[in-house]
Amino acid sequence: xxxxxxxxxxxxxxxxxxxxxxxxxxxxxxxxxxxxxxxxxxxxxxxxxxxxxxxxxxxxxxxxxxxxxxxxxxxxxxxxxxxxxxxxxxxxxxxxxxxxxxxxxxxxxxxxxxxxxxxxxxxxxxxxxxxxxxxxxxxxxxxxxxxxxxxxxxxxxxxxxxxxxxxxxxxxxxxxxxxxxxxxxxxxxxxxxxxxxxxxxxxxxxxxxxxxxxxxxxxxxxxxxxxxxxxxxxxxxxxxxxxxxxxxxxxxxxxxxxxxxxxxxxxxxxxxxxxxxxxxxxxxxxxxxxxxxxxxxxxxxxxxxxxxxxxxxxxxxxxxxxxxxxxxxxxxxxxxxxxxxxxxxxxxxxxxxxxxxxxxxxxxxxxxxxxxxxxxxxxxxxxxxxxxxxx
Numbered sequence: 001x002x003x004x005x006x007x008x009x010x011x012x013x014x015x016x017x018x019x020x021x022x023x024x025x026x027x028x029x030x031x032x033x034x035x036x037x038x039x040x041x042x043x044x045x046x047x048x049x050x051x052x053x054x055x056x057x058x059x060x061x062x063x064x065x066x067x068x069x070x071x072x073x074x075x076x077x078x079x080x081x082x083x084x085x086x087x088x089x090x091x092x093x094x095x096x097x098x099x100x101x102x103x104x105x106x107x108x109x110x111x112x113x114x115x116x117x118x119x120x121x122x123x124x125x126x127x128x129x130x131x132x133x134x135x136x137x138x139x140x141x142x143x144x145x146x147x148x149x150x151x152x153x154x155x156x157x158x159x160x161x162x163x164x165x166x167x168x169x170x171x172x173x174x175x176x177x178x179x180x181x182x183x184x185x186x187x188x189x190x191x192x193x194x195x196x197x198x199x200x201x202x203x204x205x206x207x208x209x210x211x212x213x214x215x216x217x218x219x220x221x222x223x224x225x226x227x228x229x230x231x232x233x234x235x236x237x238x239x240x241x242x243x244x245x246x247x248x249x250x251x252x253x254x255x256x257x258x259x260x261x262x263x264x265x266x267x268x269x270x271x272x273x274x275x276x277x278x279x280x281x282x283x284x285x286x287x288x289x290x291x292x293x294x295x296x297x298x299x300x301x302x303x304x305x306x307x308x309x310x311x312x313x314x315x316x317x318x319x320x321x322x323x324x325x326x327x328x329x330x331x332x333x334x335x336x337x338x339x340x341x342x343x344x345x346x347x348x349x350x351x352x353x354x355x356x357x358x359x360x361x362x363x364x365x366x367x368x369x370x371x372x373x374x375x376x377x378x379x380x381x382x383x384x385x386x387x388x389x390x391x
Contacts, residue, residue: 009072016079019052024083024091031214032359037086039162045091046117056115058094063107064115070249070314074256074307081257082264085363086214090159096121098167098191098246101234110165110193122163124154124194124220125243131156132376134169134240135186139222141170143236146229148172148192150200150222156370160203160218165195168220169239189239193231200225211366213359249314251324254371255307255331258364262300262331262338265360269293269342289345296338303327303334322384329377332367339364 005013023045031037049055058073059065068076080088095114099121102111113119130137139152150170160166173188194201206217234242270293273284283289310327313319339361343350350357368374385391 077256081260085212119164124168150225154220188237191233191239251328258331258335265342325377325380
């Protein structure tokens with residue numbers, strides 16, 4: 001395996017980093033303190049991202065995206081991960097690649113406007129009683145002639161307040177699952193496009209979050225919300241197949257953004273340890289500090305290798321669920337460790353919002369929860385190990 005970057009990859013890294021540092025960093029403190037990202041700022045930065053060729057770069061070239069391979073896409077995500085999440089997601093948006101599963105008509109209505117920056121999407125899976133166990137969802141879509149009638153509640157739905165439509169996963173029936181899991185019945189799931197403004201569909205303000213300030217979440221309520229069958233994404237009862245086919249790499253995306261944040265935190269820690277003096281010398285000369293830096297750098301390198309190996313295997317068509325689970329698990333746990341140690345090296349100053357460290361530390365907490373908790377990742381990994389020997 002060649003671990004070096006191509007000229008094209010280096011150019012993408014340099015362009016993305018320059019954009020993040022010049023256009024996003026200056027607004028971080030305002031967003032962190034207010035918890036709000038003004039729409040006029042979103043539009044301004046969105047226009048700059050489009051002009052720089054960074055907007056919707058995750059999409060294939062044939063639909064108007066950058067056509068990046070997975071490794072290059074992860075390099076791009078890593079650089080974006082250095083900045084406040086609300087800024088880097090909203091202003092350099094990456095439409096969900098599940099939109100690629102739509103029909104030609106659905107792509108015209110939903111995919112292409114998102115790529116052009118005219119619309120935003122959001123994904124609605126999680127419910128108050130169904131997080132890691134999505135088969136336990138209670139929100140339903142019942143067929144009534146050529147329509148479906150949706151009822152129920154979704155929550156923790158990221159940026160649904162500014163999204164123009166939601167991709168909602170609803171229970172549409174049950175099937176016998178006793179042979180595979182011994183649990184008896186399990187829910188059949190179907191994905192739907194639901195436009196904001198549809199009768200019976202309400203978006204309410206969500207919860208205040210300690211992580212990713214400015215990156216809002218919302219509660220979605222469905223009260224006899226009627227949709228034509230043309231709003232089904234994929235096939236009826238095949239929602240999980242659609243999700244598994246198109247959303248698998250999002251765990252690598254989370255891992256990549258964690259790498260960027262950890263690099264930023266480590267660099268702050270290195271510079272501070274080299275400058276700060278106590279007891280007559282730089283604190284970096286004390287083993288209590290220097291060994292922390294060594295451990296932080298080692299953990300970061302290990303996570304970096306795991307994320308990009310999984311990306312390389314994704315491009316080669318050989319990636320497994322456990323590869324992506326290991327990469328996500330390692331990167332998110334690593335970020336928590338690096339952020340905590342960076343604050344410890346800075347002492348009290350590390351907790352002040354003059355530096356980005358307290359933000360990185362807070363943001364690190366959610367990474368071990370969303371896109372599959374650390375426990376779910378460990379379950380995926382251990383299940384694969386046991387199945388290999390008939391367990």
